[in-house]
Amino acid sequence: TQLLEQSPQFLSIQEGENLTVYCNSSSVFSSLQWYRQEPGEGPVLLVTVVTGGEVKKLKRLTFQFGDARKDSSLHITAAQPGDTGLYLCAVNQMYSGGGADGLTFGKGTHLIIQP
Amino acid sequence: NAGVTQTPKFRVLKTGQSMTLLCAQDMNHEYMYWYRQDPGMGLRLIHYSVGEGTTAKGEVPDGYNVSRLKKQNFLLGLESAAPSQTSVYFCASSEREVWGYNEQFFGPGTRLTVL
Numbered sequence: 001t002q003l004l005e006q007s008p009q010f011l012s013i014q015e016g017e018n019l020t021v022y023c024n025s026s027s028v029f030s031s032l033q034w035y036r037q038e039p040g041e042g043p044v045l046l047v048t049v050v051t052g053g054e055v056k057k058l059k060r061l062t063f064q065f066g067d068a069r070k071d072s073s074l075h076i077t078a079a080q081p082g083d084t085g086l087y088l089c090a091v092n093q094m095y096s097g098g099g100a101d102g103l104t105f106g107k108g109t110h111l112i113i114q115p
Numbered sequence: 116n117a118g119v120t121q122t123p124k125f126r127v128l129k130t131g132q133s134m135t136l137l138c139a140q141d142m143n144h145e146y147m148y149w150y151r152q153d154p155g156m157g158l159r160l161i162h163y164s165v166g167e168g169t170t171a172k173g174e175v176p177d178g179y180n181v182s183r184l185k186k187q188n189f190l191l192g193l194e195s196a197a198p199s200q201t202s203v204y205f206c207a208s209s210e211r212e213v214w215g216y217n218e219q220f221f222g223p224g225t226r227l228t229v230l
Contacts (some may be wrong), residue, residue, distance in 0.1 A: 010128045030216070031216040033218075035214065040223070040224070041221075041224070042119070042205050042207070042217075042221025042222050042224055043158070043205075043221050044221070044222055045218045045219070045220075048216055048218070050216070074160055075120050086160070088157070090158075092162075092216050092217075093174075101159035102148055102163050102174070103148075103150075103160065103219060104155060104160070104174075105158040105159075106156060107155065107156070107157040114199075
């Protein structure tokens with residue numbers, strides 16, 4: 001069972017449209033992160049949300065953490081071709097024998113913004 | 116600052132061959148991680164390190180070994196490569212976690228094919 005379920009898996013829209021992608025789980029998390037990955041590169045952190053109900057904005061991107069801290073959404077307003085990429089949500093996951101947390105990722109949403 | 120660098124960028128191995136992937140970071144980070152990314156599976160943690168001389172297992176450690184002899188370097192070894200290890204490998208680093216989460220900085224990846 002996947003810890004983090006992301007939807008949709010693929011999304012292709014026209015430039016200027018709005019969109020929302022989701023990251024859902026049945027578990028409660030102390031924090032949740034969103035990363036963006038472009039082809040041939042590693043993921044880059046966009047935002048970390050830590051408080052239930054929290055909303056964070058990054059230019060045209062709006063991130064929300066669910067009240068129960070089980071889910072999150074990413075809304076993009078007036079999408080641009082530069083927003084194209086793989087959007088990943090991730091949570092810290094404790095592993096035995098450590099003191100640091102590795103990240104557990106969802107499978108991601110592949111977003112294509114067509115000019 | 117170069118951030119996180121990985122060598123090589125591409126490699127093709129035959130089944131049974133061995134190789135070492137090198138990760139280097141110049142941010143003086145304590146924590147370092149190795150992930151693999153596969154289509155339909157997302158990013159999964161292989162091994163990680165909380166400091167020089169320490170290593171620990173992640174979600175999918177079998178078939179891999181790691182070493183952290185210097186703080187800035189984290190090596191991932193495949194002793195006897197198998198086709199199932201064909202993947203894109205990402206190294207990441209982070210500072211000590213704060214409030215239960217941290218930002219991980221990823222390298223550009225190594226694309227490995229095992230024939």
